[in-house]
């Protein structure tokens with residue numbers, strides 16, 4: 419497994435996304451992924467699956483210390499007391515004493531970010547959270563967040579072949595932040611993209627593997643594809659034994675459609 423580093427935080431380049439994984443399927447997917455070599459799991463209080471994710475971790479024969487576990491606090495829980503309560507709830511459901519990364523899931527313009535980050539920092543001081551970060555923040559909001567707390571380590575945003583986030587990627591590289599690419603398969607569409615198939619043929623790889631390789635080959639970028647079936651999980655992890663050429667990378671950049679597939683009404687853009 420390869421890692422990316424930012425401000426002392428080492429995070430595996432590929433993680434398992436768990437949005438929409440529920441029940442036994444979720445437990446099995448998490449346990450299978452860990453058994454086959456995943457060391458990074460992404461969940462959130464909003465996904466209502468933390469208990470199942472926790473069971474999956476418990477059932478797998480992998481030490482907790484070897485797993486990078488991220489969870490997120492929802493945008494209506496950003497008051498200091500609510501942050502604490504939310505994290506306590508998450509830890510209980512996940513059956514663990516700490517998370518490796520706690521993120522603000524979405525910004526909330528009614529809540530000063532400094533107040534929330536201060537509360538998250540207290541949880542770091544108590545040892546219940548190893549690192550803190552944000553998600554779905556624009557570069558303007560990141561400026562504000564970094565002013566409030568220069569120790570934030572990551573921004574998790576939608577990034578894939580159809581929404582490439584060039585400006586955000588540069589911002590994260592310049593500010594030593596990890597960019598965690600969510601919906602890295604364009605919510606599955608990458609598997610049907612002809613250019614990915616063509617590039618893949620030259621490397622003996624699938625369309626999905628090319629789409630993921632394009633992400634993890636970028637400085638500071640990690641990706642968290644969601645996959646329930648074991649064969650998808652295996653395919654998504656197997657992206658570290660080949661390299662895209664500069665020409666491959668440029669061809670993929672020409673595919674940019676600026677198309678978001680996650681765009682709720684409360685988004686800050």
Ligand SMILES: NC(=O)c1ccc[n+]([C@@H]2O[C@H](COP(=O)([O-])OP(=O)(O)OC[C@H]3O[C@@H](n4cnc5c(N)ncnc54)[C@H](OP(=O)(O)O)[C@@H]3O)[C@@H](O)[C@H]2O)c1
Nearest residue numbers: 435436437600601602603604605606609643644645646650
């Ligand atoms: N911070 C945020 O606001 C936010 C927002 C969205 C997502 N996320 C995180 O990012 C993770 C990933 O994003 P996502 O779930 O939106 O989409 P995604 O990972 O881009 O795509 C998931 C879809 O691709 C399919 N798939 C997976 N591997 C495949 C393969 N090798 N070949 C063909 N199809 C494949 C999955 O199939 P199956 O259905 O069969 O598994 C699923 O339908 C989420 O699970 C969540 O953890 C965060």
